[in-house]
Amino acid sequence: MRKPTSWWEANPGRLQWEIDWLEWLGVSLVSQTADEEAGLLRMCLRVPDSYTGIGELPLDVTFPQAYPFAEPVVVAPSLALAHHQHPFAKNLCLLTRGVGTLAPDGDGSIGHDGWEPGMSLAGLLRDQLRDVIELGQGSGVTDREARQGEPFAVYYSYEPISVVLVDSLWGPFKTGESGAMELDVYGAVSFADHQRTVLLVCELDRGASDAVRMPEAITRFWAETAASIPCNGRWVYLDDPVMSGDPEEVWLAAARADAGSPTTQHSNGVDFEARLVGFPEEHGPGVSGTGWLLVIRRRPGTQAAGNRAQRRRQQLPGTKPQPWTYHLIRAVRTGEKDIRARVPRNLEDLSHKSALIIGVGALGSVVAEQLARNGIRSMFLMDRDVMEPGNAARHACTTTESGLPKASGVASLVRRINPFIQVGASNLSVGAVISVPSDHADFIERISTTDILIDASADLPTQRLTAELAQRAGKDWVSVHGTNGAWAGEVVAVPAGADWCYGCYLAALGNGGLPRLPADQEEWWQPVGCAEPTFVGSSIDLTEIALLAVRTAAGMLAGRQQSGVYSVRTREADGVPIMPMFEHTPITQQDTCGKHRSS
Incomplete structure (x- = not known):
């Protein structure tokens, strides 16, 4: 297979142009590494206080394969901003995300809030970095920010092609509220490549309050579509999102907030347990709502063995069960309001x-x-x-x-x-x-x-x-x-x-x-x-x-x-x-x- 041409080879002089601009601004280039095979170029920088407002700041920058048509990824490992920064990967949101419209400005240019091929990393840091740090440390929405929310649930990494179905009309919930959960599981709980699992939340028990239920139209549709496995799990509403992308840490945080224990389920030779985790998050500029994710932990079950001798060996005194593996499942909203939104x-x-x-x-x-x-x-x-x-x-x-x-x-x-x-x-x-x-x-x-x-x-x-x-x-x-x-x-x-x-x-x-x-x-x-x-x-x-x-x-x-x-x-x-x-x-x-x- 022919090796693709790197962006610095396809755009002679562009890399030196970026370096010259950084030097002119007083940004120190600590190191530079080119990954020829991947077509990526990485820089470690130190940005002076004049562009941060909080002192000298180390940044790790990656220029993607599609540069200069796509913007550099700027990571600030030492920062922990409440907004405008990925809480786990630590990359900064220096430009407007999402969709926009193109319109002529009247001066021969096209009005657009995103990255343009003629822009430079140095210019991006000069124009945006201090504002992003200041706004990221504050609360509320200002007219200096894009009119869009930052739902925390999007920052987690999930099992591909598997989802849990919820309804955005559920709630509001109180911090620490928890209870039993009924799930219907469509597909094997294996999370193997190309094997989709859909988990439908049928009901959340709220004790003295009325239970939260999935609309009948959704449960009936899925029941007519495929066979399912009923599952009993737990749900909990936390006061804040779990500040870790590790599925096991999310599980442990939910377990600490919920006195109940989920029922161990058995399916296709696998033991698994489920916890649905809710937390407050932004759903729009100045609009708060409930974020959801599902944590599944699974391991080969005692019913996985193919004959009696194997099952007896698994049940011998002193035999340790295999360790759990933990998986995050993305929540998608399927209520009537969500479908019509x-x-x-x-x-x-x-x-x-x-x-x-x-x-x-x-x-x-x-x-x-x-x-x-x-x-x-x-x-x-x-x-x-x-x-x-x-x-x-x-x-x-x-x-x-x-x-x-x-x-x-x-x-x-x-x-x-x-x-x-x-x-x-x-x-x-x-x-x-x-x-x-x-x-x-x-x-x-x-x-x-x-x-x-x-x-x-x-x-x-x-x-x-x-x-x-x-x-x-x-x-x-x-x-x-x-x-x-x-x-x-x-x-x-x-x-x-x-x-x-x-x-x-x-x-x-x-x-x-x-x-x-x-x-x-x-x-x-x-x-x-x-x-x-x-x-x-x-x-x-x-x-x-x-x-x-x-x-x-x-x-x-x-x-x-x-x-x-x-x-x-x-x-x-x-x-x-x-x-x-x-x-x-x-x-x-x-x-x-x-x-x-x-x-």
């Missing part, structure tokens, strides 16, 4: 709304998926087709749902996105002969109780029927379909109480009152084994059409007036891809519509 406030109305979606193929599946991601309260899905592996090229589901009714597959997808959504599914063929009278009655009842009916069947007879039923029930109605090849698509929005109908749209389409959309002239193609032909079309184009339907439906559900035909073009007339072009055409009553024909 990233949805914009102007879509909050969706959390009280419902949708009935007819057809969940390439378009309808994406519509359902996106409504789920944006927090709709409930939806019911109807489609008579079955998921084929080839559908995954442009369907929201994947090949793992092959063989399932599409409605069931999309319903499963919706539950995985947001377990709090009430979702149902049916493979009833809308418009066909329904042999069970109650099925038809249920269908009509669903229309009367939903907030919006979305027809993604791309079938004209079905659209005529659902539009009529929605109008009779006084419900908003939206249809979405694409042209051949998905070169363009249309969304028709008929709000409840509109003075025009779907027939008016068809009349306008027939008399040239709507834009002519591009379409592939190739004949439809019938996949091997499928009973019906379909078109060849890209998911890139179809998703754009589906998203237009989602925006239209979300607007109607949020109470904004959406009416008429919304079209999007994704290809030129010759099929060349283009940036999406949107157009809105209002629809009025048409004299040639059967319902509104002049006498």
